Structure formats: C-alpha cells, structure tokens
Amino acid sequence: MNTTTAQTVSPSSSPSTALTATADTPVKVAVIVGSNREGRFGPVVAEWLLRRVRGHEGFEADVVDLAEVDLPTSLSYRPSAEVIAELAKVTPKLAEADAFIVLTPEYNHSYPASLKNVIDWHREEWQAKPVALVSYGGISGGLRAVEHLRQVFAELHMVTVRDTVSFHNAGALFDDEGSHRDPSAADAAAKGMLDQLQWWAWALRGAKEVRPYGS
Secondary structure, eight states: OOOOOOOOOOGGGOHHHHHHHHHTSOEEEEEEEOOOOTTOSHHHHHHHHHHHHHTSTTEEEEEEEGGGOOOOSSOOSSOOHHHHHHHTTTHHHHHHOSEEEEEEEOBTTBOOHHHHHHHHTOSTTTTTOEEEEEEEESTTTTHHHHHHHHHHHHHTTOEEOSOOEEEETGGGTBOTTSOBSSOHHHHHHHHHHHHHHHHHHHHHHHHHHHSOTTO
16 A cells, blocks of 8 residues: 655745745846857847846846856866856856846857757756746847747756747847837837746745755
8 A cells, every 4th residue: 555654834834934935035136148249239238138137126146248258168067267267257146046048149059059058057046946038139039049048948947938039130120329210019028928937936935945856
C-alpha cells in the first residue's frame, strides 16, 4: 500500500505568507539591450521601453547595455582579471534581478552574437526567473530572433512570457526625437507584456521563498 507523509510548513514560510510578501515588494527587472553593433537602432527602442517599465507600478529597472560589456567569446572556468572586471559590469545585475526584459534586433533570422555570449557566460543567474522579449527589425519585426531565444531560455530553466512587443520596419516608427509616431498599439502591447512579467516574477519569487528552485 502506498502511503504519503504530510509535511508541515511553518507559518513564516507558508505559501500564502510568501506570496503576500512578494506582491508588496517591487520587482527588480534588468533590461538587457542586446545589440552592440556600430550605428545600432537599439538605444531608440530601449529609451521607449524604459519609459514604459518605469511608468509601470511595481518595477525597479536596471539596464544592462551589451555595448558597454566586452566579454570574450571563448568561455573559461578560470577567467582572467580582465574578464572578471567585465563580468563585474553585468553579473551582479543579473543575479539581483527578479525578472528580465531582453531587447533584441534580428540578424540573419536570429539574435545577435553579443546576446548569446552574455547568456552563455551565466547560468544560475537566469534560473527560475521570467523574461519578456521585445524585438525590432524589418518586415519580421525581429520575431524570428524572439522564437530562437525562447528555446535558449527554456534550456536555462527560465519562463518566457507569452506576449511580446515587436517593431516592424522600426526605423520608420520613431521620429527624430525618439518618440513613437503612433504609440497607442505599442503602449497597449507593452502594458500587457509587463503585467504578465510582473505576475510571473511575483509567482516565482514567492515560490522560491517557500522552496529553493531545484531542491
């Protein structure tokens, strides 16, 4: 006969207590600007995105701009002092984040090497956290890059939120001041995406308070 032994959860670590506490604490979100290409359009979209994140109640935003990080493509378990210094620009921000938003262009039907590189230099920093995806490009709006990233992030035990924001023919959508020419649809899409990201951040953070991931 199969038997099940009930485990008692102390009140201080009960699911209801943990979820209530996490819902009252702002979500730390790291916004990763994925392109480091010369002449990139990414900063225009990043500024638009950051205004929406900072205007959404319950988020604390930090920026990881990969144009400011110079990590080698050869991974090492014993990085040099120079590489450790570069990692110090990004690793603490990833470790402290409850959630991520990745902003990516589309290069040759996929995402840029700079983004894959920073992903591969880290592992535990990504695990059991949600990530939202924002893309830009030509006619595809970067959506092929997004679909590739979903596969990579699944391998890292992350949750990609369902809704995305994509900018098709992005250069024509923003004026010279960096403002979207017709923002209503994009603003609505951003709000829906951020609402989902916040929910998953609350849920996963609360769950980890009750039981560490993988334990």
